[in-house]
Amino acid sequence: MEFNPSDIRKLAQLLKTEGEDSSSDDDVPKPSKLGPGDIKSKSQVKIRVPTEEYEHSYYTKKKTDPKAIWEVDEVPVVAFCDDASYDPRQRPEFDIKYRQAVTSEDIFLQLGRKTPSTASCEVMVISLCLEGERREDIDLHLTQQHLDLRSPLYRLSLPLPHPADPESSGAEWDPSHSVLTVSLALKRELDFTNF
Template sequence: MELYGESGITALANLLTPNTADSDSDEDTKPGGITKLGPGDIGPKQSTQPAESQLKTVKKEGKDIWEEEEVQEGAEYDDIHDTRPQPQYEIIYKQAVTSEDMFLGMGNKTPATSSCEDMVVKVMLPDTKYPDVNLNVTNKYLDCRTPRLRLGLHLPHPVDAKNGKAQWDGDKGVLTITLRMTRDYDDFNF
């Protein structure tokens, strides 16, 4: 048999093209013209036309371009014209560990952040004096301002803004803010 000649190429083409007469495919029609049914054929047929309720547009009052739920909380504090640099900061999670948790293992606490009660934000403010620090905290936003630096931080978890505490370390120039996180109770938070 010749591999590279005309008959070899024809034989290879016949081998690679499927023979439609001997096909056992699931897509074949049965002799009555009925196609095979699949799981997608169960239930009422969905129309391709969108429902009228989806076509109706909601009229907005005023000239607002954003919905109220689309605006991130704390966005009113963002000032794009403020050119003060952002200080270094770090976020640490803290949990209260009791002897039951340590020795008996009776609690469901884990080392994960989902078991933490407090969020500690350390803001490094070098060459700053305590009277120059202005701190505002809301449920989801922390705003720390000095004459030279400005930190506008969207918090990763909602916090209890009214019951936090702040400590100033004048030697190191570090402001430590401890905030109690407000989370829904679930398997990890109780």
């Protein structure tokens, strides 16, 4: 079977689709253009506006101590305690360690952002050696930036290297070794990036 040039042109017109006047380089699909307005958050952010009821409930909280003159939140934060340097009582020996919750995901898969550094630690543990003291005689006061310990034999005013959450912190007394272990839950500004 022979083809002449006019037959080949007719065959090409049959195979050609409408609007195909350009070269084969233009056949590549064009990428869609995205702008900043096209990027949307997957989660909705809810903003809670304080109402009069909410603000009033803050001021009408029950006091923890019925004999207290003011709440602990009303006392201004002091950078350091002046009377600790003039106090004749001994300063106890103490040791600061950091602790983090490590799971198998952190060890084997290494999917999280945790590192062995102190920036990835959730808890600061302070061990205080209080020889000759009883648990009943120890008075421990903790704020976000300061730990204050008073007892008949010892006095410690310790500014904390990181802000702590006093509500979720705790202390344990070991009577056999006379050691008070204070576990402070750290509350730092960029913890959401580390955990």
